[in-house]
Structure formats: C-alpha cells, structure tokens
Amino acid sequence: MATTVAAPRAAGPKHKYESGIWSWLATTDHKRIGQLYLYTALAWFLVGGIEAFIIRLQLYGPNGRIVSAETYNQLFTMHGTTMIFMAIMPLSAAFFNFLVPLQIGARDVAFPRLNAFSYWVFLAGSIFMNVSWLFHAAPDGGWFAYAPLNTRVYSPGLNMDFWVIGLQILGLSSLAAGFNFITTIINMRAPGMHFMRMPVFTWATFVTQFLIVLSFPFITVAVTFLLFDRFFGTNFYEIAAGADPLLWQHLFWLFGHPEVYILILPAFGLVSEVLPTFSRKPLFGYPVMVYSLILIAFLGFGVWAHHMFAVGMGPIADSIFGITTMLIAIPTGVKIFNWLGTMWGGSLRFTTPMLFAIGLVSLFTIGGISGVMHSSPPSDLQQTDSYFVVAHFHYVLFGGSMMGLFAGIYYYFPKITGRLMSETLGKWHFWLTFIGMNLTFFPMHFAGLDGMPRRIWQYDANQGWDVDNHISTIGAAILVVATLIFVINLVRSRRSGARAGNDPWGAPTIEWSIPSPPPAYNYATIPTVRSRYPMWDMKAPELTASVPHSPAGEKEVTVKVGGATAGHIETPADTQLNAENAHPSAHELGIVMPTPTIKPLLATLGLCVSFFGLIWHRHVPIIILGGVIFVAALYAWLLTPLEPEH
Amino acid sequence: MTADHSAHVTRDAHGDAHPVEHAHPDWGTYKWVALVLTIITIVEVYVYYTGLKDTRLFVPILLILSAAKFAIVVMFYMHLKYDAKIFRGLFIGPLIVAMTVLISLLFLFGHIAIHAS
Amino acid sequence: MTGHHRARRLYHAALTTVFALGLAACSDVPNTIFGAHSEFGHAEDRLTYLLLTLGGLVFVLVEGLLLFVVLKFRARPGNPTPKQTHGNTTLEVTWTLIPALILAFIAVPTVRTIFQTQEKAPADALQVEVIGHQWWWEFRYPQYKVTTANELYLPVGRTVSFTLQTNDVIHSFWIPQLGGKRDLVHRNKPNYLWFTPESSFVWNGFCAEYCGTSHSNMRFRVFTVPQQEFEAYIAHQQSGPAFPVAQATPADTAKGKGAAPVAAQQVAQTTPAAPGPSENTGTWPHDKLPAWSVPNTPLPAGLTMTAEEGDAARGAQLFKASPCIACHTIQGVSPGTIGPNLTHVGSRTTIGGGLYPNDLKHLAMWIKDAPMMKPGVIMPAMGKDAPQVPGAPPKMGQYTDQQIADIAAYLSSLK
Amino acid sequence: MATAALAEAHDEHHYTSTGLPHTKIAIWAFIGSECFFFASLIATYLIYKGRSVVGPFPHTPWVDPATGQHFKPILNIPVTSASTFVLLMSSLAMVLAHSAVVRGDRKWSKIWLASTALLGATFLGFQAYEFTSFVHEGLKITTNLFGSTFFTLTGFHGAHVTAGVLWLVTMLFIDFKRGLGPRDAINVDVMALYWHFVDVVWIAIFTLVYLIQ
Ligand code: HEA
Numbered sequence A: 001m002a003t004t005v006a007a008p009r010a011a012g013p014k015h016k017y018e019s020g021i022w023s024w025l026a027t028t029d030h031k032r033i034g035q036l037y038l039y040t041a042l043a044w045f046l047v048g049g050i051e052a053f054i055i056r057l058q059l060y061g062p063n064g065r066i067v068s069a070e071t072y073n074q075l076f077t078m079h080g081t082t083m084i085f086m087a088i089m090p091l092s093a094a095f096f097n098f099l100v101p102l103q104i105g106a107r108d109v110a111f112p113r114l115n116a117f118s119y120w121v122f123l124a125g126s127i128f129m130n131v132s133w134l135f136h137a138a139p140d141g142g143w144f145a146y147a148p149l150n151t152r153v154y155s156p157g158l159n160m161d162f163w164v165i166g167l168q169i170l171g172l173s174s175l176a177a178g179f180n181f182i183t184t185i186i187n188m189r190a191p192g193m194h195f196m197r198m199p200v201f202t203w204a205t206f207v208t209q210f211l212i213v214l215s216f217p218f219i220t221v222a223v224t225f226l227l228f229d230r231f232f233g234t235n236f237y238e239i240a241a242g243a244d245p246l247l248w249q250h251l252f253w254l255f256g257h258p259e260v261y262i263l264i265l266p267a268f269g270l271v272s273e274v275l276p277t278f279s280r281k282p283l284f285g286y287p288v289m290v291y292s293l294i295l296i297a298f299l300g301f302g303v304w305a306h307h308m309f310a311v312g313m314g315p316i317a318d319s320i321f322g323i324t325t326m327l328i329a330i331p332t333g334v335k336i337f338n339w340l341g342t343m344w345g346g347s348l349r350f351t352t353p354m355l356f357a358i359g360l361v362s363l364f365t366i367g368g369i370s371g372v373m374h375s376s377p378p379s380d381l382q383q384t385d386s387y388f389v390v391a392h393f394h395y396v397l398f399g400g401s402m403m404g405l406f407a408g409i410y411y412y413f414p415k416i417t418g419r420l421m422s423e424t425l426g427k428w429h430f431w432l433t434f435i436g437m438n439l440t441f442f443p444m445h446f447a448g449l450d451g452m453p454r455r456i457w458q459y460d461a462n463q464g465w466d467v468d469n470h471i472s473t474i475g476a477a478i479l480v481v482a483t484l485i486f487v488i489n490l491v492r493s494r495r496s497g498a499r500a501g502n503d504p505w506g507a508p509t510i511e512w513s514i515p516s517p518p519p520a521y522n523y524a525t526i527p528t529v530r531s532r533y534p535m536w537d538m539k540a541p542e543l544t545a546s547v548p549h550s551p552a553g554e555k556e557v558t559v560k561v562g563g564a565t566a567g568h569i570e571t572p573a574d575t576q577l578n579a580e581n582a583h584p585s586a587h588e589l590g591i592v593m594p595t596p597t598i599k600p601l602l603a604t605l606g607l608c609v610s611f612f613g614l615i616w617h618r619h620v621p622i623i624i625l626g627g628v629i630f631v632a633a634l635y636a637w638l639l640t641p642l643e644p645e646h
Numbered sequence B: 001m002t003a004d005h006s007a008h009v010t011r012d013a014h015g016d017a018h019p020v021e022h023a024h025p026d027w028g029t030y031k032w033v034a035l036v037l038t039i040i041t042i043v044e045v046y047v048y049y050t051g052l053k054d055t056r057l058f059v060p061i062l063l064i065l066s067a068a069k070f071a072i073v074v075m076f077y078m079h080l081k082y083d084a085k086i087f088r089g090l091f092i093g094p095l096i097v098a099m100t101v102l103i104s105l106l107f108l109f110g111h112i113a114i115h116a117s
Numbered sequence C: 001m002t003g004h005h006r007a008r009r010l011y012h013a014a015l016t017t018v019f020a021l022g023l024a025a026c027s028d029v030p031n032t033i034f035g036a037h038s039e040f041g042h043a044e045d046r047l048t049y050l051l052l053t054l055g056g057l058v059f060v061l062v063e064g065l066l067l068f069v070v071l072k073f074r075a076r077p078g079n080p081t082p083k084q085t086h087g088n089t090t091l092e093v094t095w096t097l098i099p100a101l102i103l104a105f106i107a108v109p110t111v112r113t114i115f116q117t118q119e120k121a122p123a124d125a126l127q128v129e130v131i132g133h134q135w136w137w138e139f140r141y142p143q144y145k146v147t148t149a150n151e152l153y154l155p156v157g158r159t160v161s162f163t164l165q166t167n168d169v170i171h172s173f174w175i176p177q178l179g180g181k182r183d184l185v186h187r188n189k190p191n192y193l194w195f196t197p198e199s200s201f202v203w204n205g206f207c208a209e210y211c212g213t214s215h216s217n218m219r220f221r222v223f224t225v226p227q228q229e230f231e232a233y234i235a236h237q238q239s240g241p242a243f244p245v246a247q248a249t250p251a252d253t254a255k256g257k258g259a260a261p262v263a264a265q266q267v268a269q270t271t272p273a274a275p276g277p278s279e280n281t282g283t284w285p286h287d288k289l290p291a292w293s294v295p296n297t298p299l300p301a302g303l304t305m306t307a308e309e310g311d312a313a314r315g316a317q318l319f320k321a322s323p324c325i326a327c328h329t330i331q332g333v334s335p336g337t338i339g340p341n342l343t344h345v346g347s348r349t350t351i352g353g354g355l356y357p358n359d360l361k362h363l364a365m366w367i368k369d370a371p372m373m374k375p376g377v378i379m380p381a382m383g384k385d386a387p388q389v390p391g392a393p394p395k396m397g398q399y400t401d402q403q404i405a406d407i408a409a410y411l412s413s414l415k
Numbered sequence D: 001m002a003t004a005a006l007a008e009a010h011d012e013h014h015y016t017s018t019g020l021p022h023t024k025i026a027i028w029a030f031i032g033s034e035c036f037f038f039a040s041l042i043a044t045y046l047i048y049k050g051r052s053v054v055g056p057f058p059h060t061p062w063v064d065p066a067t068g069q070h071f072k073p074i075l076n077i078p079v080t081s082a083s084t085f086v087l088l089m090s091s092l093a094m095v096l097a098h099s100a101v102v103r104g105d106r107k108w109s110k111i112w113l114a115s116t117a118l119l120g121a122t123f124l125g126f127q128a129y130e131f132t133s134f135v136h137e138g139l140k141i142t143t144n145l146f147g148s149t150f151f152t153l154t155g156f157h158g159a160h161v162t163a164g165v166l167w168l169v170t171m172l173f174i175d176f177k178r179g180l181g182p183r184d185a186i187n188v189d190v191m192a193l194y195w196h197f198v199d200v201v202w203i204a205i206f207t208l209v210y211l212i213q
C-alpha cells in the first residue's frame, strides 16, 4: 500500500549517477544489474542462434559449401561457448539478480558492488571472446577444447588464446557472483523465512551457486595450465614432456558436468514457481523437491567421466561412472513426477509461461532419457561423439534450460518492467518454438544412430543422413521465426504492454506483493514471512491451512496486495501507477541504500587492459598497467563505505 | 503492526544459527596449539631423516601428522570448533568432496592402482 | 537351449527387426548402429535395445500422464479453487523406487557387458595397429609387416584386435556397423578394441573425435573379406611396388581423365598387372563398391588440370627426385613416413582420408593442390605454376600439369 | 504503512537472518571453493609425479645423458622446514592480533599485525630464495613436468600469501591511521580466516610435495 502515500517527490538536483547512462554504469541495484544481465544474455543468445543457423544451413545437404571448414569449426565452438557461458548462465544470473532479493524479502544482495563487478566482468569476457571474430581468429577447438589440440603446437593462432583468456574472465564473473548469492541467501532472508519456506527458485539458485563455486575452480585450474602452456611454455599438456592428455579431460569434465546442472537447476526453479501459480495449487512435495535439488548437485560431482567412456579408463571406472550417472535419473525423475503431481487436480491456466513450463517437463524428459542411454558405457560407445549426443544435449539445454528460462521471462517480465508481454505473440512464440525445436533436434537422434559423427563440416551423399539434416535445418528456420516473434514481443511489450499491477498472475510468493517494477528499496517494510505461500495465505488462508509452515489465519505479508481468485485476476487500482513516480523514494522513507559507484567498472577495465596486454604480444608494460588500474580501483572500492554515512 | 513485526523478529530467530557471540579461545589455548603444531612439524621432519623413510609406514605417518596439523589449525586458529554450525557446513562439505575427487583422480591415473583382470 | 533363452532371443530378434526396419524405412542407412555385424556390436546393440525399450516406456508414461493432466485439469470458468494437496509420501516413495528399479535392470547388463567387451582379446587374434594422424589413418599389420592407409582389410570370422595410438592429437576410431568407438589418446600407451566381423562387405569408418580443421575428412573404409581373399590381399601388400608396369598406354589414361569415377577405376583395373606380385591383389573389386563407399566430394572450385594424359614411366622418374619422398614411403623408392604409405596406393579405392575416389583425375588434382582439395593438410601444393629452374628437378609448387599427370599415372599403377 | 516504515527501516537495515556478518559467510564459502582450487593443483602435481622425462627431479639425483651434467635432488628440506615453521608462527601472531583487536588493545594489535605481515613476508623471502636457487640448479617452470607442476602449485600458494600480506599491511595502515577497535574485529577475523587457510594449504603442500617421495 506504499503507493497510496502520494508523497511529494524530493526535489533538488539529481546526482549524475541517478539518471541517464551513468545510472546504469554506476548502478549497484540488483534489479538493474539483473536487467543488464537479461538483455546482454538475450543478445548473446541471438548471436549464438545465428551461429547455429549458419551451422544448420551448412549441414542442410551433403557437402555443403556455405562456409569453409575453418569457419565451421569456429562456428560450432563459439556456438557452444556462447550458448553456455554467455546466454544460459547469464540468463539464469539475470533471475538470480532480479529475483532472489525480492523472493527472500531483502533490499539488495549482500555485496552490491561485487554484484556490479560480476556483471561488468561477464560483459568484458563475452565481448573479449567475440572480438576474435574481427581477427578471423574465433576459437576453434570445440567447446571443451581437448588437449593437445588446444596447445600451441596444434593451435598456433590467436584463436585459442581468445578462448583461454575469455573463459578465465567469464569464470571470474561467475565465481564472484557465487559467493555473493550464497551469502545473500544464507544471510538476508526476511524474518520468518526459514530455509524450508524459501521459494523453490531461491533454493535452486542457492544450490546452483554451490555448484558454481565448487566446480569453477577445476576449469580455472585447467585453463590456467593451458594459459601457462600457451604463453609461458610449461608442460602440462605437452605430450613429449610426459604429460597425459587425459588430465585436461578430467579437469574439464569435473567442471563440465556440474556445469550442466548449473545450466538446468535455475530453469527447474523457475518452473517450480510457474507451475503452482497456474495450477492454483502448492508445489507437490516441496521438501522432496528441495532435497532432490541438493542430491542432483551432489551426485553431479561424481559422474564426470561419463563423457570419457571411449578413452579407455578400464572396466571398473566405466562401471562406477556408468552407475553413478544412472543414479541422477532418480532425483530428477522425482522432480518430473512432482511437477505432474502439482498439476494433477489443479485448475490449469495455459498462459505463455505455463506453456513453456509444460514444454520443459515434456522436452527435458526426452533429453533425460537419452542421457540415461548415454550412461550405459557399452551403448554409449556407439553414441558418443555422434549426433545422438547432440540431440541429447539440445533436448536438455534447449528443451530444458531455454524453455524454463522463457517461462521465467514471460512470468517475471511484468515484475521487471511493470508491463505484461503479449499473450498472442507469446503463444505464437511457444508453439513455433515447440514445433521448431522438435523438428530441429529429434531427427538428430536418427542421424546419430545412423552413424553421423558430430562436429563435421561436411558429410558425403549416400550416407542416409540427408533427410534428417533437411528436417533439422527446416526446424532451425522455424526457430529463427519463433525467436524473432519473441524479440518483437519483448520490445513492444516493454514499450506498450498492458500494465501489470503488483500481482498479475495470482502468485503465491512475496515478490508479487510489491509494485511492478519494484521501487529501488524493494520493500518499504521488510516483510515477515510465516509460510511458503504468503500471498495465498493472505487471500485464502483456509486453503493453505494444511500446507506445512502455514499456520492459518495470520497475516503473513505486511504489504497489501490485490486479490486474485483462480482464473481471474483483479488488479488493484493503487498499483496501476507508473513505477517511476509512484513510490516515495528511499530517502523519504529513511531507507539507506548503497551508493552508486563506477569503481567496479573501473576494476573490470583494469582486468581487460591486462588481458589485452597478454594476448597482444604478451606486452608486459600493458599487463602491469592493467594490474595497477585493477588494484587501485579495488582499493578505492573497498575502502569507501557501501552506503552514505548516516 | 510495527510492534507485531518486531515481535516476529525475535520470536522467529532461525534455528540454524543464533546471533550469539561465540566464546573464542585465548592466549592460553593459542600457545599450546602453537606448541603442538611446532612439535608435529619437528616430528615430521625428524621422520623424514630417519630410517623410517624407507618403510611402508612413512607415508601413512606423514599423512596422519599433517592431517592432524590441518585439523588443529582449522579447529582452533580458525575457531571452527567454536563457531556457528553453518561455517562447518560451508567448509567441511566442500573439503570432503574435494578430497574424494583428488583421491579418485589418483586412482584414475593409476597412482593408487587397482588392476582389473 | 531352454525356452527361456529362446524367448529372449526371439525378443531380441524382433526388436532388431523393429528398430532396424523402423530406422531404415525412410532411407538407406548404411552406417546405422543397428543390426551390427560383430559380436561386439551385438553386445552393444542388445543394451541399446534394452535402453530404447525402457526409455520408450518411461517416455510414453510421462508424456501420457502429462497429456492427460493437461487435458483433464484445464481451468474452466467457474472452477472452484482446487484442493490444496501439497504432497503424498507414498506416491513420492513409489516414483522414487520405480525408476530405481528400472535403472537396476539397466545397470546389471551394463556392467556385465562392460567386463565382457573389455576382456583380453584371444591371443591368436589378428593384430592391427591403428595410428591416427591429422587427418588420415595408418593401419599396420605387425604380424605381416604390412602398412597401409585409410583402407582396412579384415578377414571374416577371425577376431581382430586393434591397438590404437595417435601420432598427434586425439582421434576416435569408429565403424558404426561393426561396433562402438575407441579414442586414440596416447603416443605410446595404446587403447585396445577387438571384435570379430561376421559378414563380408564394405563399411564406412569415421574419426569421431574432433581433431582439427579436417576432422570431417578423416574417414576410412573397411573391407571384411573371406579368409582366403584376405590372405591374397596380405600377400599382395607384402610384395614390393607394382612398378615398372607395362607402360600405361596414353589411351588408358586419357579415358580415365574426366570420366566418371567408377569408369576410371575400371580402366585402371584393366591395366596389365605387374610382374612379380600375385595376380590376385585381394582387393575389393572396384566396380562392386556399394554407393555409400564411393565418395562424392565435389572438386574445389577453381582447381583445374590441363594435362590430358600422364606417362607412368616419366612419373616414376619424376617421383624419385621429388619432394614427395620426404613424406611418403614407396617400398624401395622412398622412405618418408609423414604421409600415407604409397607402395600400393593404386590398389586403394579412395585417397585423402576417404575424401575422393582414387582415379587419375582426383589423384592428379590432389598432387597439384592438396590443401585446396582438403582443408588444412600439410602436404604442400605441387603445382602452383611457380617457374621451374631449368635443369634442376622441380620443387614444390613448380610442377607442370603434365608432370603431375605423369606422377598420378605412376601412383595409379602401383596396384 | 509507508510512514510506519520510516521509523523501523533503519533498524532493519542491518538485519541478517543468521546474526552473522556477511563477510564471514562469504569468506568461508570462498575457502570452500579454494579447497577445490588447491585440490586440483595438488592432484595434478601428484598425477605427474615421476612422469618427467628429463630432470632435475625433486628427490633423486639426475645425470643429463646429453651433457653428462650432474643434478642434485632439487628440494631443500631444511630450508623449507624453516619456512614452514615461519608460516606456522605467523598464524599464531595472527590469532593474537585478532584477540588484541577484539580487546581494543591498540598497541598489541599493531605489534601482532606487523609481526604477522613480517612473518608472511619472511616466508615469501624463503620462497623467492628457493625459486631462484632452483633456477640456478637448472629447474625452471618449463624444464619438465615437475618444474611446471611444482612452480605452479607453490607459486599460486605464494600468490595467496602475497595477497594476504597486502591485506595485513592495509589493515596495519588503517590501524595506524584511525585505530582498529572492537567494531573492526570482524574484518580482522575474516582476514585471519583467509590467512590460516593459506597456512593450512601449506601444511598439505609441505607433506605431499616436500616430504613424501
Ligand atoms: C542441461 C544440461 C544437461 C542435463 C540436465 C543433462 C542431464 C543428463 N545427462 Fe547430459 N549432457 C549435457 C547436458 C546435460 N545433461 C551436455 C551439454 C552434454 C554434451 C557435452 C559435449 O560433449 O559437448 C551431455 C552429455 C552427456 C553424456 C556423455 C555423452 C557422450 O558424450 O558420450 C552423458 C553420459 O552419461 C550424459 C548423461 C546425462 C544424464 C544421465 C543426465 C540426467 O541428469 C538426466 C536425468 C533425467 C531423466 C532421466 C528424465 C526424468 C526422469 C524420469 C521421468 C524418471 C524415470 C526415468 C528413468 C528410469 C530412465 N550426458
């Protein structure tokens, strides 16, 4: 009800960090950083998608001639790297940033400036890696860049230099964000928000951050070795010096497998928010959903070598890794069935986010099943490095992660911008994506089982792969159209979508209790949470009475919201206001918010200078200059208090 | 409402960790800890220079001694023994996974070989 | 044989038929992993069928349920708020246990198959050393002291035991119709793989691990032949190079040039065989190759060959003094080992890692400009129209089209 | 409600759900992550142990077949034992510094912070000596697998110590400038946790790299 107080706007000159471009460059507001992540990541998704589409055009028929072999190799390497590190991970990060503080009832993350730093470093790393295109030297070692192909001897060009350094930078971003969110979630939950009352998306974030901070060290080390080998002549992957090429593979997949759960768990979290809302039922088996997240993450550290069944590890290791891999199907299956349980008996509203969420449930299952097929080593010997694997991981990545993230975008767009996305365009987007995605990736199962290796630039005629590839390419064309519709929808709705109000969907969690978009301080009063579904408790306490952690009858959230009954949304008049001027400022409320600052950006620039020095003829003075800028910015940042003195 | 609210805060303090000042050890403890650490280090080096070096006990002895040192520093100097439970989780969980991975890697590269057939 | 076993076999046979037919129905699938032609392939197939069956079951169950839920529980105007169930322990335990059970059904045969297929190969197996190169395959038969490239002959019914090593980066050895792949990881610590081919035919093989620029063009052919054919093949490969041949007549080579690949091969076939080596080369009849094993790679645009015909004898002279000898072995002629052994290159059906048919035209084009023919190869272009120094033997890039045609004719005659 | 919020907003601002400071949670999470970092480095060292094609080697002498040159076993246990002891003592100084800051004892906080930094710097001095003498004896980071893994592992540890010394010096500087009191205890505590962890890593390295052959 904060908005009913039509307090006069505090007059006076605005600080330069409070408006225009500076307000973005110097922001420490998790919501703005979340949006920066969102739009940057979507842009990279388009880039990765264009790369994919060129790949598909090249593979349309036998002996395609659209691109050269060298370019093709760069395309799939950059497609994989872009989609994983610059599209899906940061898209998830967009939600971590935007949503987690809102969901736990906090005003910001634990370390707002570090948060800004994470974003800038991500931006720098992703630009750095793509700059390579301008030098005709995009990375070309495949997204897991096996040794010794990645070493100077076999990849003498700049290509892999860009990859090595770019990946190092991106890793830094994720690690910094990881510590930040772990701290935020442990320490900034609103009063009453026990761990077992946290929204499932926050749980997914929490678990994902552990996966990040515990698995990124592996790739950091693997890539550091490679960097030393390439730049300083060490011997880590130098076969002649006695090195073992499998070292890279083990270190990479020790990271790589947890990474795939880093890519999927946030999507699982989003879907776990969307399904209950549009089923008008609590999530089925909340505790088990939480435990299964933890179990998946934990088991995820014990299966890495299932990517290496063909390298000759011996029967004992093959058996162990085969079985641990299969085990992961159990907690994941529980999630699928509990989602079905959530929908069972519900009152399902097929809004666009709901459609995408259901899309995840159906498509991820297909990818999961082919994953289990991989987990049987003798069978996998026929599948590995064939298009069957390509089919598997696009079903889990596109059918899982992307579907979940799309669901999240449609669901939270109103909270982010205050406006709803168009349902008509949204449904077009969904159905074209659903059809296009199956047309693109389902035939890849057949191509793979029919012997088509992956990462091939051309294939010969008469191999029995033509039809599969025709269909795949046509499917990809449909995906291009679908994605364009999405982009149009996004742009148009941002400008002129219908006003959303606080709670357009009748959702159960507290982020829907505040205006859309939320004021800088999120909650005028930090809410006190007494259940998993505070919003529903408030509106219909008798319904959730049986849900654990929901003592009936209490007013759970101290901010008033519009009521909503199943299938019918009433948007309260008091939130029908443009956010920019609707709420009293933090200052008026006496809320102390972090001061905007440009220092995290400066620190990032220092890092960039250093890395450019390294790649540019190993220019020592430039490397040192960058280091000095970085340290100076860091000191300046750490020695100024986060907030204005009060 | 305000009163109501603040009442929640106290009543609702989380079970997993209380905002409590933890009793930290002091000089009395620290000096003993330092002494023990020094002695262990001396023993380690001593073991290295004796005939034990060529026996099968050498490696296990060293591993145990350094594990003891490790544990002592973590428990007392890093006061994990006295501190909130959550820190124990944040440290020991990852430590165990990391050690397991380290050991499995040594297996996989045949350093602690178990040979099939 | 117990009824139980028979039932299982019937079941597997039925599955094989279903999957093989199902996949083969729409098009010809020469490289399918189904209906494999070795015991290794069968073992893997059995697991794959099991996985497909159980996976299919899960698929039908989950998607069926989902469809049902979506159709049954859609919100309709006036729906009351649904009952707020929040969990059900019995149900949740059930759908934890059922997948666990299914997985147990997968895990047991999986482990059994792992140990079965990774046993030591029988001692009397045919030994084949596979050495991966960027981007071609070297095959050696240490028991017979034979070295060849990109084409592999195996006797039907005899177990073949592969020793897999790489010369540079990691490659992966895969013949889908004969069984799963193994990576070539190390220089001196080989990987192993063995199986017994069951029928006589031509199979395609691929490099399945991304290994750099021309990874796509690192293919090979496998010919499984009856034992006596294999012996003839080995005997022939053991003999020295087939040259000097009765002079390749201009007419022969002229016909070869520009003609369809298979026709060219026929021409080459009719060239009188060399004295010395056995009449029967043991090689697969070049006119009986199935369509999928004859490459269709188009020639690179802009690469032309003006010489009409080549003379093998002149080619032989040229070759001896050419830079080729630094990289290629021709028994008794040249010692190089960087590129494929060319002693019997004429007996092969393809060149360049299975990329082009082995006819005079492609051979000449290859020699003229290998890097254009196959991206990334280290073999330098021989005919870049660089001026020759009179008197001295031509260097790389200096060969005229005529000289190249001569060398091609020579190589082609090395049956 | 907004007006009602005015009063209490300020108090809530510093509310944390566990009652623990953010930085301390973050540093423990960081330490957990560092376990993986050093585990990978140590694992690599152990995996490559004994695989170097050429010497010098850590524990055994080596004669270069090409030149006939003799190389001693490269590791110097007495020197490293001394530096290990120094690092252990720095941890003691660190806990004492922390407890002085908690007490608000400005004299001893300075003394112990300075001692910790000094001991850390001494350790780095030992390491610098060790590295240069290895290079003189013919072991560079590019020489063999042992050189690559050894210098990388101990080098990264050294970099951590360096960062720690910088941190200590900064704290000392603040102490001189405005004095560290009980309200800074948390910052010193966090620094101390980092410092001890670096010490603990060295305990593992000392045994696994130097003592065990
Ligand atoms: C979002 C990312 C993601 C996710 C979630 C997964 C999930 C799984 N993956 Fe996948 N995987 C990738 C991304 C992902 N993967 C990528 C990118 C690669 C390729 C990397 C590269 O080479 O480039 C890969 C490769 C890959 C391989 C290596 C293949 C090879 O190269 O040879 C294997 C092998 O075991 C595997 C297995 C699995 C398994 C068992 C799961 C399980 O977690 C799936 C569990 C889910 C289900 C099983 C469905 C739901 C369950 C039920 C309905 C219960 C009942 C089911 C049964 C009893 C079967 N994956």
Ligand code: HEA
Residues within 6 Å of the ligand: A045, A046, A047, A048, A049, A050, A052, A053, A055, A056, A076, A077, A079, A080, A081, A083, A084, A088, A142, A143, A144, A390, A394, A397, A398, A401, A402, A440, A454, A455, A456, A457, A472, A476, A479, A480, A481, A483, A484, A487
């Ligand atoms: C999250 C990850 C993700 C996603 C979403 C995708 C999405 C897609 N992928 Fe990709 N893929 C990978 C991860 C992903 N992929 C990985 C990890 C690899 C392995 C790489 C390796 O081997 O190293 C891979 C490999 C890979 C291959 C195998 C290449 C090979 O082995 O040779 C293929 C082939 O078809 C492919 C296709 C596609 C297609 C058609 C899409 C489509 O779904 C894309 C859909 C998106 C679009 C079509 C975007 C549309 C763009 C516009 C609308 C532009 C509008 C323009 C402006 C506004 C200017 N991918």
Ligand code: CUA
Residues within 6 Å of the ligand: C132, C133, C135, C170, C171, C172, C207, C208, C209, C210, C211, C212, C215, C216, C218
């Ligand atoms: Cu060799 Cu791919």
Ligand SMILES: [Cu+2]
Residues within 6 Å of the ligand: A256, A257, A260, A303, A304, A306, A307
């Ligand atoms: Cu995996």
